[in-house]
Amino acid sequence: MEKLWRRIWILGLLFSIWSFFSYSNDWEFGSRGEHILPFKNSKMKIKDEKIMMKLEEDKSGDFRMKVKVRFVFENEEEGKKIIGFVTPEREDHDAEEENSGKTKRLGITNFLSKVNGKTVSTQQKALQDILSKGILDKETWEEYQEKKNWKSDVYYLEAPFFKGENVVEHEYYYTGSYGIFERDFDYILTTISEWKNQKVENFELRLDMGNTYFRLPYTFWKNHKKIEWELLGEGKSVVVEEGENQKRVYLRMKDGVIRYRAENFAPDKEFRAVVITDSRGTVGQVSNPKHSKYILHDKLTELFLRIQMEDEEFYRGDLETLTNTELEFLRNYPYAFAGYDFSRKDLKAYFSQFVWYLPLGTKAPIKKEEVISVVDDILKKRRETK
Structure with a gap:
């Protein structure tokens, strides 16, 4: 019977936020394709962060997530800054794509970025092609070559930053990872620990999941402290134990949103929203219903x-x-x-x-x-x- 409950994942794709961090370039990729990690150090302090995620469904019934993020940074030095992001190549390509040399590299689309209200263009190049641009020094490049044994792309932007507060906004779409009865939308939050102050003074996560049935994490912390999700609108939710020290929150909303707000937010676990796309997914690995x-x-x-x-x-x-x-x-x-x-x-x-x-x-x-x-x-x- 266990085989009936076992989830069979077709893709194992994760992604992370486009964020700025200081001190460390040493970061391991957990997956490929929709996973974007910053590589350029910054001395900026993160003050506010607001993440808005909206689930959209096309005419064929397929899902994608629209993400809007607004940061407020405290910058120590005025001047232009180059901010770069590395993404590993996707693994969900077929042999025909690979042979044609047209493998789809990134699962994120329609990316737009603004710095202090002005649209900033983002450049894309292969990691091995950017040494001459002065974006990534040789030592850092060798580090990536040693620890990441696959081809990667780099996305980077250059923009003026004021001394003091700077507002950085971006938005994009991504498709998430496919399961047999569900669709996962992951978001890496633990890069917050790499910012100068290692926390966000004012944090807000707002989710518009439409009328879908879905589940959310119970905690953002290894000590299992509960997330205080707010249901804004008509909806139903329940906390479910799925194993020792493992809980999930199951929800169904009707034209409402879910919100989480916190001060001095410093998570050590990631965020995952799972849309249960098929009625057969109403039964899961839950021993006591x-x-x-x-x-x-x-x-x-x-x-x-x-x-x-x-x-x-x-x-x-x-x-x-x-x-x-x-x-x-x-x-x-x-x-x-x-x-x-x-x-x-x-x-x-x-x-x-x-x-x-x-x-x-x-x-x-x-x-x-x-x-x-x-x-x-x-x-x-x-x-x-x-």
Whole structure:
């Protein structure tokens, strides 16, 4: 049964914020493609940071994340500064791309950057091509060659910085990493420890996840201190234990946002928002589904997953043992996950116990799933034999 719960990742892509840090060039890449790390030292102190992430869905149902970040830095010396970022190459290219020499290197698109209100152009070059530009000294280049044994790109900008406060803004899109029932959107926060003051005096993270069902981290710290997420708008949330000292927050929002604000913010763990893209993802590696006033799944939810994963001959017998009411509940799982607003009181009452159900309307797109036709067939035969 464990194999049914095991998540199979297609891509293992992470990314990090475009940030400025001091003192250290020694940074290990955790993955490739959407992972951008600063390499140019800076003596600037970070005062304020506001991250706004908005999940967008295209006509095909595919997701991407729009990110807007606003920094306020305290700079010690006036003058032009070159700020550079290194990204490893992507790993999700196929052999045809590789042979053609047109491998897609970066998963971030539509990147825009402003320094003190003025748009700044960003240059892109291969790491081995920038020594002559004076951006990366030979010693640092040799360090990257020694520790990073793959080809990398460098993105860099040059802009004037005032003495005192400087506002740096940027925005971009990225696609996240794909899972079998979900999409991960990771964001590296621990580079904050590399800034001069090793913390952000005023920090805010704002998430607009639309009407999706998703999960967020329980903590940003190794001591397991709880994140105080604020739900701004209609929504449901529940904390779920997924193992020893491992918790997650599961949420469903309706036209609202989630916010976290803190002073002197200094995380030592990263951020990950996981969009559960398929109704089969309502069952996860959670041993006890009962939490607070909501649950994640029950025996019908588990049976629903089996229907999606096994041939009919293996689950047909289980369906035959259900009452007509239970069969009605089961056939409506795809509708419930899409946020269908049921008029039947018994259906609404049953699904309202789940954290992932919020009535959004009666026009939600419903994918015709096997469970609907199988249950309809059983109910029809029962009526005919009466």
